[in-house]
Amino acid sequence: MEEVRLMKGNEAIAHAAIRYGADGYFGYPITPQSEVLETLEAEMPWETTGMVVLQAESEVAAINMIYGGAASGKAVMTSSSSPGISLKQEGISYIAAAELPALIVNVMRGGPGLGTIQPSQADYYQATKGGGHGDYHLIVLAPATVQEMADFVALGFDLAFKYRTPAMILADGIVGQMMEKVVLPEPRARRTQAEVEAQCPWAATGRHGREHRNVVTSLELDPSRMELNNERFQRTYAEIEANEVRYAEYYTDDAEYLIVAFGSVARICLKAIEDARAKGVKVGLLRPITLWPFPKTRIGELASQAKGILTVELNAGQMIDDVRLASECRVPVAHFGRMGGIVPNPNEVLDALYNHFPEAKP
Amino acid sequence: MKEEIIIAGFGGQGVLSMGKILAYAGLMNDMEVTWMPSYGPEQRGGTANVTVILSDSAISSPVLDSYDTAVILNQQSLDKFESKVKSGGTLVYDPSGIHHKPTRTDIKVVEVNAMDAMMELGNAKAYNMILLGALLGLRPVVPMDAVLRGLKKTLPERHHHLIPLNEQALLKGMSLVG
Amino acid sequence: MTPEEIINPANRVYARPRLLTEANTHYCPGCSHGVVHRIVAELLEEMGLENRAVGVAPVGCAVFAYNYIDVDWVEAAHGRAPAVATALSRLNPDNLVFTYQGDGDLAAIGTAETIHAANRGENIAIIFINNAIYGMTGGQMAPTTLLGQKTATTPYGRRADLNGYPLNITDLLAQLRGTCYVTRQAVHTAAAARKTKAAIKKAFENALAGKGTSVVEVVGTCSSGWKMTPAQANDWMAEHMTEHYPLGDLKNE
Numbered sequence: 001m002e003e004v005r006l007m008k009g010n011e012a013i014a015h016a017a018i019r020y021g022a023d024g025y026f027g028y029p030i031t032p033q034s035e036v037l038e039t040l041e042a043e044m045p046w047e048t049t050g051m052v053v054l055q056a057e058s059e060v061a062a063i064n065m066i067y068g069g070a071a072s073g074k075a076v077m078t079s080s081s082s083p084g085i086s087l088k089q090e091g092i093s094y095i096a097a098a099e100l101p102a103l104i105v106n107v108m109r110g111g112p113g114l115g116t117i118q119p120s121q122a123d124y125y126q127a128t129k130g131g132g133h134g135d136y137h138l139i140v141l142a143p144a145t146v147q148e149m150a151d152f153v154a155l156g157f158d159l160a161f162k163y164r165t166p167a168m169i170l171a172d173g174i175v176g177q178m179m180e181k182v183v184l185p186e187p188r189a190r191r192t193q194a195e196v197e198a199q200c201p202w203a204a205t206g207r208h209g210r211e212h213r214n215v216v217t218s219l220e221l222d223p224s225r226m227e228l229n230n231e232r233f234q235r236t237y238a239e240i241e242a243n244e245v246r247y248a249e250y251y252t253d254d255a256e257y258l259i260v261a262f263g264s265v266a267r268i269c270l271k272a273i274e275d276a277r278a279k280g281v282k283v284g285l286l287r288p289i290t291l292w293p294f295p296k297t298r299i300g301e302l303a304s305q306a307k308g309i310l311t312v313e314l315n316a317g318q319m320i321d322d323v324r325l326a327s328e329c330r331v332p333v334a335h336f337g338r339m340g341g342i343v344p345n346p347n348e349v350l351d352a353l354y355n356h357f358p359e360a361k362p
Numbered sequence: 363m364k365e366e367i368i369i370a371g372f373g374g375q376g377v378l379s380m381g382k383i384l385a386y387a388g389l390m391n392d393m394e395v396t397w398m399p400s401y402g403p404e405q406r407g408g409t410a411n412v413t414v415i416l417s418d419s420a421i422s423s424p425v426l427d428s429y430d431t432a433v434i435l436n437q438q439s440l441d442k443f444e445s446k447v448k449s450g451g452t453l454v455y456d457p458s459g460i461h462h463k464p465t466r467t468d469i470k471v472v473e474v475n476a477m478d479a480m481m482e483l484g485n486a487k488a489y490n491m492i493l494l495g496a497l498l499g500l501r502p503v504v505p506m507d508a509v510l511r512g513l514k515k516t517l518p519e520r521h522h523h524l525i526p527l528n529e530q531a532l533l534k535g536m537s538l539v540g
Numbered sequence: 541m542t543p544e545e546i547i548n549p550a551n552r553v554y555a556r557p558r559l560l561t562e563a564n565t566h567y568c569p570g571c572s573h574g575v576v577h578r579i580v581a582e583l584l585e586e587m588g589l590e591n592r593a594v595g596v597a598p599v600g601c602a603v604f605a606y607n608y609i610d611v612d613w614v615e616a617a618h619g620r621a622p623a624v625a626t627a628l629s630r631l632n633p634d635n636l637v638f639t640y641q642g643d644g645d646l647a648a649i650g651t652a653e654t655i656h657a658a659n660r661g662e663n664i665a666i667i668f669i670n671n672a673i674y675g676m677t678g679g680q681m682a683p684t685t686l687l688g689q690k691t692a693t694t695p696y697g698r699r700a701d702l703n704g705y706p707l708n709i710t711d712l713l714a715q716l717r718g719t720c721y722v723t724r725q726a727v728h729t730a731a732a733a734r735k736t737k738a739a740i741k742k743a744f745e746n747a748l749a750g751k752g753t754s755v756v757e758v759v760g761t762c763s764s765g766w767k768m769t770p771a772q773a774n775d776w777m778a779e780h781m782t783e784h785y786p787l788g789d790l791k792n793e
Binding site for chain 2: 004005006031032117118173174177178179180181264267268270271272274343344345346347348
């Protein structure tokens with residue numbers, strides 16, 4: 001049994017990456033996620049597991065290092081925060097188009113622009129609707145605890161390799177910076193070169209006697225063939241939507257009102273719900289764990305039994321679009337959010353619930 | 363048992379590390395803990411605060427609107443957090459940074475002159491440990507041995523020789539409120 | 541003499557290298573890329589590297605290099621080949637990793653990646669084709685376009701006050717402690733092509749030996765972009781390009 005430790009979410013990501021047997025990390029410092037690179041440099045995994053760690057000259061270089069590493073079948077990851085993730089979007093589109101597995105971590109801060117370094121969830125659209133150019137999706141995981149920060153490294157890598165598509169951990173400054181208890185996963189060995197080549201027969205590993213050359217590219221000038229490529233991507237996305245939806249529910253059995261929130265905001269809402277339940281208010285919480293694929297079926301079911309839904313987000317109302325689509329207008333859906341790095345407290349959440357749905361007020 | 367604590371003052375006063383030691387003490391005592399800092403570009407001189415929650419059961423929100431206990435080290439923090447102490451809660455403050463004293467009467471307000479005590483001990487690094495000692499004297503949420511084990515976890519090995527000094531400071535802080 | 545008598549192995553002075561694929565290239569007649577591709581394919585075969593070489597292709601005229609040389613390739617985003625090669629090399633240290641880039645890719649959009657990969661001394665070979673123009677997009681100004689040179693975006697000739705100066709990026713790269721070998725060559729004559737082959741061979745050897753970054757600039761021609769015949773382009777290159785971009789080693793450690 002692994003020891004229970006106390007650490008920041010960002011530190012947990014770094015430790016989990018080493019223990020997963022990741023082959024490489026390439027990143028550029030930006031608040032509030034710099035502890036990922038700092039922890040990796042301090043741990044010196046190249047001395048133990050052989051994992052490569054490199055501080056790149058820019059976010060643009062870092063994501064293209066991820067592209068290169070993933071193209072050779074290696075398990076590689078990068079992390080950044082909102083402005084840096086914007087810089088990476090071109091590379092992410094290429095990685096998706098070349099059907100490469102990779103893990104990208106975004107510890108969100110308030111934008112737009114240089115914005116603030118305080119927590120935000122304003123990159124929901126960017127993460128779940130594509131972000132870069134072209135028709136593609138990332139598998140987007142939203143951790144709410146330091147434990148999930150650690151666990152989603154392995155989950156993200158495994159899903160990325162299973163579907164040959166990049167996965168993103170969409171965290172925020174709260175879960176990146178806070179410390180809580182975490183049990184790190186058991187260390188596992190990095191794949192051998194033979195295992196990499198067996199798992200990734202498409203990779204540019206050097207031919208090593210292979211009959212044909214492997215070319216990793218996103219370029220296809222013939223539109224009819226490019227359409228076929230796109231159709232293949234869409235089949236993969238449909239398979240992911242069918243198999244990989246993840247969410248957590250709290251107090252939904254008898255809920256007359258439903259709050260939908262992700263990441264650390266879901267925990268703030270949970271405390272609000274506990275306070276409301278103590279006064280007899282029947283309110284429940286659905287926390288999407290995968291933001292893409294989105295738990296639309298389950299939200300649709302809950303929408304049939306609820307009198308109202310409130311989404312709570314650290315943005316101007318982004319996930320609410322997906323909740324509205326999922327609820328198919330069966331129930332009023334309202335939004336409460338704070339922006340620019342302000343985090344609401346549980347009381348504000350309840351005030352918003354009673355403001356939008358006065359009959360809920362005890 | 364659940365204790366929701368805010369520690370607030372200037373950066374450089376040891377606010378975050380005081381919270382960290384408390385959180386590690388909770389870990390050593392098999393409690394659930396969260397440590398949520400205000401983070402920012404400021405290292406020294408700006409305001410800093412940390413929310414520490416210690417609980418026997420799972421903790422939902424790491425972000426709070428009210429606190430059982432507040433440890434306040436400057437005027438800005440007092441202005442911000444005095445009203446957020448729960449009725450019947452505890453507010454510990456060091457008067458050296460305070461011009462307008464707390465006025466609430468529905469909470470327990472305790473003045474701890476940690477700055478003077480620090481001068482007596484002759485070590486500037488003891489400041490936050492004196493306040494932690496005072497906090498634990500008023501709210502014994504974790505036993506002393508758990509705090510010392512927590513200290514051992516947070517201090518790099520090369521500073522372990524400072525543990526007796528820290529223990530002395532903790533006891534000094536306790537004596538100020540005892 | 542019949543054609544059959546001429547097409548006789550005993551008379552053969554040149555054959556397609558085994559690692560040069562049979563695909564028809566999309567390069568214009570007279571383009572320098574064809575010669576450099578042939579040299580790279582020959583070297584990979586002669587040095588026994590076909591099973592451990594990974595090329596990184598650019599965006600620019602050489603974007604389809606991966607169709608012509610029969611080893612593993614990764615097609616990079618515009619300018620990012622040195623970053624892609626950094627990870628390929630660090631994660632696969634037994635492989636020969638080389639980039640093949642043009643002047644826009646290496647010296648404009650990818651300047652940061654080029655300088656930082658070279659400054660880190662990544663164990664890669666950078667092959668840099670400098671023909672002083674953007675060929676693929678239709679003959680616009682490159683960072684290496686000469687003063688006075690007419691292009692689609694400098695229709696009256698490049699002016700320093702409007703467009704800045706031609707960028708001698710290879711000279712900059714030679715200053716960096718991470719580079720071990722920096723040279724400028726050409727392929728406009730058979731003798732020059734032989735020197736280029738020797739230079740690229742040394743660059744590959746350095747990468748395999750872990751000596752740091754090698755940069756082989758090949759001053760090339762773009763007869764289409766320059767609006768000349770291939771022969772005129774060769775003459776213009778020898779007369780004007782080598783004045784600003786003199787041939788020879790800049791660094792050999």
